[in-house]
Amino acid sequence: MSLRRTLRQTMTVARRDFVATVFTPIFLLFLFAPVIMGAFGAVGGMGAASVAGDSAGKARMVAIVPPDQARIMAEADRRLRTAFRRDEAPPRLLTIAPSADPAAQARTAFESQDYDAAGVLYGALDKPTVLFGPLDRRTARYLGILSRETLADQRLGAEAPTVTVREVRSTRQGASRGGQNQSAFLAVFGVFFLTLFLAGQVVGTMAEERNNKVIEVLAAAVPLESVFLGKLLGMFGVAVLFVVFWGTILGQVGSFLPPAVGAAMGELTPAVGGPAFALLFFAYFTMAYLLLGSVFLGVGAQASTMREIQMLSLPITIVQVGMFALSSAAASRPDSWLATGAELFPLSSPFAMAAHAANSPALWPHVAALAWQALWVAIFITVGARLFRRGVLQSGSGPGWLSRMRGRRA
Structure with missing residues (x-):
């Protein structure tokens, strides 16, 4: 009997607080608070995405290579990009013909105001030099891989093997x-x-x-x-x-x-x-x-x-x-x-x-x-x-x- 009375008293207090909270106009504001928070978050997200998209559109990785290597490098870059998702792909590739002083040319390209250079590659492809910013080490490594692929394609020429992949989507039976x-x-x-x-x-x-x-x-x-x-x-x-x-x-x-x-x-x-x-x-x-x-x-x-x-x-x-x-x-x-x-x-x-x-x-x-x-x-x-x-x-x-x-x- 004492337990039943205690439970009845507890539920009476619970019902009193529940009704006093739910049956008020303020509760509707609380109930739709995620919509308000989501709206502010969406506005902030769109602003951040606009800024990020504008920055990404101006980003470039620059390769200072001769015209014959530039063509091969562009093809290798197109092939390698298929392994990346759209939001994870490296910046667009820009190739420039080398001048008499490639090091000075690379520095000028890195500090260019026409685009944001994430990385600049110059020198021989077997021992290239890459200039990159504090947050662009991945771009520098990608340029190193790209130079190796370009050099391999150039040396193999028409004998470069082609691979045709058959992709089959599958699902796991277990976790x-x-x-x-x-x-x-x-x-x-x-x-x-x-x-x-x-x-x-x-x-x-x-x-x-x-x-x-x-x-x-x-x-x-x-x-x-x-x-x-x-x-x-x-x-x-x-x-x-x-x-x-x-x-x-x-x-x-x-x-x-x-x-x-x-x-x-x-x-x-x-x-x-x-x-x-x-x-x-x-x-x-x-x-x-x-x-x-x-x-x-x-x-x-x-x-x-x-x-x-x-x-x-x-x-x-x-x-x-x-x-x-x-x-x-x-x-x-x-x-x-x-x-x-x-x-x-x-x-x-x-x-x-x-x-x-x-x-x-x-x-x-x-x-x-x-x-x-x-x-x-x-x-x-x-x-x-x-x-x-x-x-x-x-x-x-x-x-x-x-x-x-x-x-x-x-």
């Missing part, structure tokens, strides 16, 4: 190691992005209750642990609504993607299989939200003003980024001591275990991991409620530890 690692990183990034965007709202949920004296009423009628858990579940309901809304939209958009993109996504096959991975991803997002949210709720409950809440935003973000960095490193090295440590540490465990689901087909570790994380959620909620009871409610809604520290410094 590749690279696909698993990419799936692991995307899982870590997905959990991190969702918790970074959604879990930070938990910090300020207690400030309003303290300011309007509602927390005393709640604390008198409901155990503080139920209040903390109810608020956490209420905000998690808001997060689930957000994820379902955008997941549905993205799922519909995915059907319009080109076949090549769908084939590339098919390579991202997690080790546990698609359906099991989807369930585990949602489970670990849930645990990540509850773990980080319970910590943030306990810390944020000590703040009584918006300024103190803003002061807490930076360390909270640093903690989340640190967990992401640790789990990303562990995802690229499964079965290492780093991965084991990330899977055991409570705050990084959901991130690392989501990556574990992509790298390993075993399912039993996830049962143990979810139980381990649920235990720490209970610990964090209990500790946060006790700190709030002793530090804030000992004399009404008194100052939290942030205010006390500020008063001591003053």
